[in-house]
Amino acid sequence: MPCLTIRMWVIGIAFCLIGSGVNTLFTFRFPAVTLSQSAIQLLSYPVGRAWHFVVPDWGFTVFGERHSLSPGPFNYKENILIYILANLSFLTRLSADVLTEQRVFYGLNLGWGFEITITLATLLFGFALAGLSRSIIVEPSRLVWPGVLGNTALNSALHPVENTYKSTEVPSGISNRARYRFFLMAFAVSFIWYWFPDFIFPALGYFTWVCWIAPKNAVVNQVFGMKSGIGLLPFTFDWAQIAYIGSPLVIPTWAILNIGASLVFWIYIVTPAIYYSNTWFTAYLPMQTNSIYDNLGKVYNVTRVIDKKGGFVLDLNKYHNYSPIHLPVTYALNTFGLCFASISALIVWLILEKRHEIYEGFCNSSLAVTLRLAPKTERTVQEQAYGTVPTWWYLVATLVSVGVGIFACEYYPVQLHWYGVLLAMVISAFFFIPLSWLYATTNIKIQIDIFCRLVAGYIWEGKVLANIWFFNIGYISGIKGLAFAQDLKLGIYCNIPPRKLFAVQVVGIIMGTLGQVAVLEWALNNIPKICTNKADNGFTCPFSRTHFNTSMVWGAIGPRRFFANGALYRDLLWFFFLGALLPPAVYILKNYVFPKTKWLKQIHVPLFLGGLNFIPPASGTNYGSWCIVGLIFGLWIKQRKRQWWKQYNFILGSAMDCSVAIAGILIFFSIFYTGAAGHFKWWGTEVYKVNKLRVGLRRADADGQFLEYLRLEGLHL
Numbered sequence: 001m002p003c004l005t006i007r008m009w010v011i012g013i014a015f016c017l018i019g020s021g022v023n024t025l026f027t028f029r030f031p032a033v034t035l036s037q038s039a040i041q042l043l044s045y046p047v048g049r050a051w052h053f054v055v056p057d058w059g060f061t062v063f064g065e066r067h068s069l070s071p072g073p074f075n076y077k078e079n080i081l082i083y084i085l086a087n088l089s090f091l092t093r094l095s096a097d098v099l100t101e102q103r104v105f106y107g108l109n110l111g112w113g114f115e116i117t118i119t120l121a122t123l124l125f126g127f128a129l130a131g132l133s134r135s136i137i138v139e140p141s142r143l144v145w146p147g148v149l150g151n152t153a154l155n156s157a158l159h160p161v162e163n164t165y166k167s168t169e170v171p172s173g174i175s176n177r178a179r180y181r182f183f184l185m186a187f188a189v190s191f192i193w194y195w196f197p198d199f200i201f202p203a204l205g206y207f208t209w210v211c212w213i214a215p216k217n218a219v220v221n222q223v224f225g226m227k228s229g230i231g232l233l234p235f236t237f238d239w240a241q242i243a244y245i246g247s248p249l250v251i252p253t254w255a256i257l258n259i260g261a262s263l264v265f266w267i268y269i270v271t272p273a274i275y276y277s278n279t280w281f282t283a284y285l286p287m288q289t290n291s292i293y294d295n296l297g298k299v300y301n302v303t304r305v306i307d308k309k310g311g312f313v314l315d316l317n318k319y320h321n322y323s324p325i326h327l328p329v330t331y332a333l334n335t336f337g338l339c340f341a342s343i344s345a346l347i348v349w350l351i352l353e354k355r356h357e358i359y360e361g362f363c364n365s366s367l368a369v370t371l372r373l374a375p376k377t378e379r380t381v382q383e384q385a386y387g388t389v390p391t392w393w394y395l396v397a398t399l400v401s402v403g404v405g406i407f408a409c410e411y412y413p414v415q416l417h418w419y420g421v422l423l424a425m426v427i428s429a430f431f432f433i434p435l436s437w438l439y440a441t442t443n444i445k446i447q448i449d450i451f452c453r454l455v456a457g458y459i460w461e462g463k464v465l466a467n468i469w470f471f472n473i474g475y476i477s478g479i480k481g482l483a484f485a486q487d488l489k490l491g492i493y494c495n496i497p498p499r500k501l502f503a504v505q506v507v508g509i510i511m512g513t514l515g516q517v518a519v520l521e522w523a524l525n526n527i528p529k530i531c532t533n534k535a536d537n538g539f540t541c542p543f544s545r546t547h548f549n550t551s552m553v554w555g556a557i558g559p560r561r562f563f564a565n566g567a568l569y570r571d572l573l574w575f576f577f578l579g580a581l582l583p584p585a586v587y588i589l590k591n592y593v594f595p596k597t598k599w600l601k602q603i604h605v606p607l608f609l610g611g612l613n614f615i616p617p618a619s620g621t622n623y624g625s626w627c628i629v630g631l632i633f634g635l636w637i638k639q640r641k642r643q644w645w646k647q648y649n650f651i652l653g654s655a656m657d658c659s660v661a662i663a664g665i666l667i668f669f670s671i672f673y674t675g676a677a678g679h680f681k682w683w684g685t686e687v688y689k690v691n692k693l694r695v696g697l698r699r700a701d702a703d704g705q706f707l708e709y710l711r712l713e714g715l716h717l
Contacts, residue, residue: 234624248630342610466556
């Protein structure tokens with residue numbers, strides 16, 4: 001079946017540029033609008049079909065192979081390669097955030113050269129990591145990569161006539177045409193419904209009805225609020241809120257149960273205990289936010305402690321004359337404490353429980369065979385038909401990424417020299433297999449960004465630019481590598497020749513990089529007052545502002561000062577020991593003490609500690625509703641209506657994701673962007689805002705109390 005057709009290249013590159021452009025542009029905006037991968041997979045299908053009927057079968061022959069403008073019907077391999085090529089456009093947001101942070105908030109514009117080279121180095125290194133470790137994290141059949149199940153189900157429904165791929169074969173008696181009809185119906189219903197929580201009746205999305213009853217009660221808002229609180233009653237009728245951390249319909253039930261237990265323990269029990277006992281002075285701050293605060297209870301003004309003229313370093317006199325940093329409870333507990341614990345737990349868990357499987361995967365790799373560390377294994381049917389990608393191709397990609405990264409950081413004044421680039425890449429490679437193994441089985445990502453911030457903060461203390469680019473290379477490259485590895489698994493499911501998939505990914509890296517940088521340059525040069533609170537249409541750069549605050553904390557003030565003896569948050573370092581001790585304890589219990597207890601074997605310590613990494617800005621409402629929906633479909637419906645679940649579960653997830661993405665973009669451009677939404681107001685558009693306004697007043701009243709309390713404690717003012 002033809003794969004690398006002219007049709008695929010034209011449609012794929014077009015969607016890659018459109019996707020990278022749209023998603024880069026709207027990373028500057030709050031709320032953001034995203035053109036999702038599933039939407040591109042769906043939208044490319046009618047475009048490909050139309051191409052087949054409209055474009056004539058004109059072609060030319062090169063080296064004995066004919067290349068036609070329209071080589072027969074649009075097939076599922078072309079469709080999935082377009083998705084993979086365009087998928088790379090969704091890897092650009094984090095890089096765009098960091099580039100905007102440096103250029104706008106730090107005022108350092110290094111031009112197109114730096115922006116292209118540093119983005120290309122980050123993407124290429126993630127690509128190389130995925131390729132070099134594919135025998136360990138991609139090829140083993142036990143690693144399902146649940147995130148692609150929706151894509152394979154959608155692809156088989158869109159191309160029902162073809163005998164597609166084994167992994168998505170449906171049970172006997174089930175027709176792919178029936179799945180296609182179900183997809184269209186679910187898409188239509190979800191598309192129409194999304195207009196209600198997004199525009200007509202937004203209170204359905206923020207369904208904190210308890211807060212509506214008592215809008216002036218601060219405790220009620222802290223406990224039940226969605227933005228201001230922990231969301232104890234997680235009700236929402238907005239799929240965008242439910243799937244804020246990813247579709248719950250593709251997550252294994254045991255993973256959902258682990259995250260649900262984590263939510264109850266850490267957010268619904270531990271968080272209120274810390275808050276209402278005023279530990280770390282958290283009772284004088286909002287319970288749920290990703291902002292940092294000064295000793296007056298106001299958002300920390302990081303520009304007051306930085307010396308820009310001196311090379312973007314901390315001015316100690318300004319710092320001592322201003323304020324130390326104070327963190328809200330969810331920020332301190334989850335972004336720092338639980339992140340520390342999950343990092344150590346992930347490594348210990350992998351060594352205890354997955355060491356044999358990882359060794360087996362390494363022995364099956366071509367690298368082990370080349371080094372004569374393992375015998376040559378039999379080639380699979382797919383490898384016999386299509387061949388494999390030589391390991392040295394990915395080694396070349398590694399060398400190119402290292403060279404480009406060192407050039408970018410040495411040639412341009414970003415404080416991170418060649419040894420910093422190499423150290424960041426070593427950290428990214430060290431954590432890549434543990435993160436990939438977890439993502440391949442649960443579709444959940446555990447963040448190690450705080451570890452990169454800590455390392456850079458100790459080595460390059462007071463240097464904010466070194467901190468942000470060490471974070472970019474050490475963390476973002478690994479996150480992008482997960483997406484590349486996921487596409488490699490999708491290629492196996494869909495019988496895509498590996499070398500052709502390699503070519504598509506390389507082209508996607510180049511086109512995605514150029515598209516992102518071009519849109520970034522245009523936006524920062526042409527949108528009036530961008531990245532300020534006065535910007536029109538919400539182009540306030542919220543993600544870049546958050547990165548700016550974080551780099552100021554770890555790059556300027558530094559972890560040495562933040563966790564010094566007697567420092568307010570020093571006790572958070574104990575979470576490293578908690579994360580290291582829990583996996584051995586659970587391992588002993590389920591293998592030696594209670595070996596026949598089935599539920600004990602489902603406990604997953606890294607998920608329990610690190611599964612809530614989107615809080616903040618996500619809240620208990622997002623995670624709670626996600627768990628409820630996931631358990632309804634993965635446990636209740638799967639047990640009672642197993643045939644229906646096999647046939648329609650993943651199709652339903654794809655339909656919901658596609659419809660919400662397309663409807664969200666349409667609503668934004670037709671209603672919000674034109675200003676028409678400002679003329680539409682009623683109770684359903686205003687009631688959910690009451691709790692936010694009231695909590696704001698309560699916080700303002702508490703500022704004076706906070707100030708007086710810190711005076712009594714003798715802290716610096």
